[in-house]
Amino acid sequence: MLHTVLIILLMIVAIALIAVVLLQSGKSSGLSGAISGGAEQLFGKQKARGLDLILHNTTIVLSILFFVLTIAVSYFDL
Structure with missing residues (x-):
């Protein structure tokens, strides 16, 4: 039962x-944009605002939840 609930939550996440x-x-x-964009994000020159900030924070929360659920599914699968 718990395994099924965890798998359903994992698929939704x-x-x-x-x-x-x-x-x-x-x-x-392009490649040059990827390199400079990564450097700007690393050093904090470009701050995200509005919807981009909300999507960025939501991505972080969902990715952490995804990894936790994946570990929980593999643990309870035993």
Whole structure:
């Protein structure tokens, strides 16, 4: 029973995580944009505001929940 509930929650969280990641806007295109975008995010030059901030925080929460549920499913699967 608990295993089934955990798997259903895991599927819901996985679908929500995919949706939230796809809703986020791309920072820039190309390899040079990826390198400079990563550096700006690392050093905090560009602050996210509004919807981007909400989506970013939701992604963090959902990813942590995803990993916790994955570990719980593998633990209770024994």
